[in-house]
Amino acid sequence: MPLMPVQDSMFLLAESREHPMHVGGLQLYxxxxxxxxxxxxxxxxSLVADEQSVQPLFRRRPRRPVSSLGQWSWTSDDQLDMEYHVxxxxxxxPGRVRELLELTSRLHGSLLDRHRPLWEFSLIEGLEGNRFATYSKVHHALMDGVSSLILASRALSTNPDDRDMPPVWAVPPMQRPDKPSGSGGPLELLENLRASAADIAGVLPALVRSANTALREQASVLPFQAPRSIFNVQITGARRFAAQRWPVDRVKAIRRATGATLNDVVLAMCSGALRRYLLELGALPDRPLISMVPVSLRAKQKRSEASGNSVGAILVNLGTHLEDPAQRFVQIQQSAQIAKRSLAELSPLQILALSGLTMAPLAFAPLPGFVQTTPPPFNLIISNVPGSPRPLYWNGAKLDGMYPLSIPYDGQALNITITSYADQLQFGLTGCRRNVPHLQRLLGHLEDALAELEKAVL
Structure with missing residues (x-):
């Protein structure tokens, strides 16, 4: 089996009982x-009886399953126990969504067994309304949340009559785009090395430009400008999950009326909800919360470079210190525009390098005293992942909802991930069970924040 990439092994090394490092997905049918x-x-x-269809990726387990510094390669499990994984x-x-979310919260808080391939899949029956659900989780060392969402979508069909659909672990991997003929020769290798060296040399000037922009423009943000909040504490291993969906047409109406992006409106929804939630707890900081927002780099990459890590990061001022929703919205819009402009002239490698600097403090968060003594680089992560615009089916069952579950970190006790599906925006909120109390109340606050925006701008 191949050596484990460094970024994969880091997710294994960072894992502990308090820090499960898997992503998940809840699907309602x-x-x-x-x-x-x-x-x-x-x-x-039928699923547990078909071991032969399992793709090599889902047979991988760490060669050394005990937590050690030796986890640098994968091995293939030739004794796969399907009844364990499925x-x-x-x-x-009464089988309400409430009971479903409670079960999902418990499942998402348990560690994956490193002696086995790092994934699990649960079929959940007894859901009211003639429905059922599935919950899946896969270690971040195998794939990230975006990749798992893409793979889950490929296991579904737009045809309700398809009754022989494969499970996620049986879907063949996507083929990399073919390289142009004659590529890969020594001249191209030298050119790639030269371009990479130029990119790396440009990281420091890019960092200086970002700092200068932050000093010139009030709405821009640099790491460690975030206030300390109840989210920026050490976390436990138990999780709480809340999920709900909203019609995308409501969000698009605000986007059209303001000239903003869809993501600006989503961030404004989250901002208003977080403000209400923290006021309710008497824990709203005087300074605005700062969100780290992943941004796709695929538009900046060539077709042949479109696989692999294609995500950078920007910091956005959420304006939670402002009472007026219209003013908050303007603050978010300006902050996001400035952050995106600062990346516009950079190469994907430079963006990844700067994003790595933004995320680097999370690697030190497990160190004793680091979270308590160091200002947070940002307050939470809010990500928005596009999904299928068309209704999907699995073995004749219509997919009603697809909700992402992500990873809280030490110093980052709450994660909000949104994905689009058909005509809905699906919000998944994953929090530390101890440090983010009454997480489900944020769902009501999200609706209030959206209604508030509609009243302010429509």
């Missing part, structure tokens, strides 16, 4: 009209 009482049981037995479970009555 409507049973097909012709589904019998054993519909889900039959799917479960589970069939049921919700307690």
């Amino acid at each position: 409507s049973l097909p009209d012709d589904a019998g009482p054993d519909y889900l049981s039959q799917i479960y037995h 589970r069939l479970t049921a919700l307690p009555r």
